[in-house]
Amino acid sequence: MTTPKTREDVVRAAGRLFAERGYHGTSMRDLGQELGILGSSLYSHxxxxxxxxxxxxxxxxxxxxxxxxEVMASPGTAAERMRALVEGHVRIITEHVDEAATFLNELRFLPVEDRAGLIALRDGYQRAFRRLIEEGVEAGExxxxxxxxxxxxxxxxVLNALVRWYRPAGPAEPDEIASRMYEFVMEGLT
Amino acid sequence: MTTPKTREDVVRAAGRLFAERGYHGTSMRDLGQELGILGSSLYSHxxxxxxxxxxxxxxxxxxxxxxxxEVMASPGTAAERMRALVEGHVRIITEHVDEAATFLNELRFLPVEDRAGLIALRDGYQRAFRRLIEEGVEAGExxxxxxxxxxxxxxxxVLNALVRWYRPAGPAEPDEIASRMYEFVMEGLT
DNA sequence: CCTACCGATCGGTAGG
DNA sequence: CCTACCGATCGGTAGG
Known part of the structure; x- marks a missing residue:
């Protein structure tokens, strides 16, 4: 009665387990079990x-x-765009924890031929933050x-650590987390 | 001619590899190779x-x-003790990256009977920060x-992420890192 | 610390 | 998607 698994199901389940147990802590048989099929059956997908x-x-x-x-191409002050980055980052993590956590934690286990390109993407993302900070300083903001x-x-x-402690069932709403993060990043403790 | 490996050598090499490749990404044969002996020889230590x-x-x-x-038992304002925590934390990581990274990243792979106790230690450490923040707010600092x-x-x-990017050969000195972290934590971007 | 192993598990394949 | 496997590697042991 249960419909057959799709490739999409497999990729999503893989994200879940890689995020939870790590790439090397997840066997193909674990992954099959998560989907209710055998590990060897995964290879048809x-x-x-x-x-x-x-x-x-x-x-x-x-x-x-x-x-x-998106944010860097949009108008607005440095503070406004920083807020957009923080809110967007929190939204991505709260809505896609598994992919985000795997991206942030398991990059080093990528096959060599894919590693450099994806590390470059991560570094490019960080550069957006650096440029925004430079602009904010120059503008006196x-x-x-x-x-x-x-x-x-x-x-x-601060933003990335959210993959380590965010739990959908937790007490804090994503909006609230984003607000407090923005506040902390802008003002610190004082 | 090379002196025999000690148990201490084994533990240190394990820290190095667990930090670099993760617990499940490190085999006993890898660890033996790191020390110039066979994987099976480790079991005498x-x-x-x-x-x-x-x-x-x-x-x-x-x-x-x-x-x-140490810091929580010492006198001083909340700001002074926060500085001591930041400096101490940075010193621990820069001088013992492997143990620190393994502590922060591989806790979940601990045998069940050790996990709860060590997670409690980590949570206790975090509680020191929370109490210090509460004291600083009450004191108006x-x-x-x-x-x-x-x-x-x-x-x-902010502090823990240092295990992810600190490299002894990197451009930034530990003292400088600690100063900038303290500044960021206290003042944020503005 | 090495030699010589052990059973279990790994990623993966052929054929249906 | 399963049955029935494969060679390689895993953590680990006995005996020296």
């Missing part, structure tokens, strides 16, 4: 385990890159910041 | 692979807990903060 990792991570990367492209690259790492550290 | 994970993570946990105990628990997560996100 995909070519190999590493292909699944590539596909899950590509999805994560694409969402973040899309956000950065932000305080003088000696090392915008390192500071962009700090901002992204 | 240790009882099992999971024991190595427990030991590496215990070391990481102990350093952070020691820092929190920090701005009013509605959710000190979530805010402590933000501060720790």
């Amino acid at each position: 995909i070519d190999g385990k590493d292909q699944l990792l590539v596909e899950v991570i590509r999805r994560g990367a694409a969402m973040f890159q899309g956000l950065a492209d 932000f305080r003088p910041i000696e090392d915008p690259a390192m500071t962009s790492t700090f901002v992204l550290s | 240790i009882d099992g692979k999971d024991q190595l994970l427990v030991e590496v993570i215990r070391r990481g946990a102990a350093m952070f807990q020691g820092l929190a105990d 920090f701005r009013p903060i509605e959710d000190p628990a979530m805010t402590s997560t933000f501060v720790l996100s």
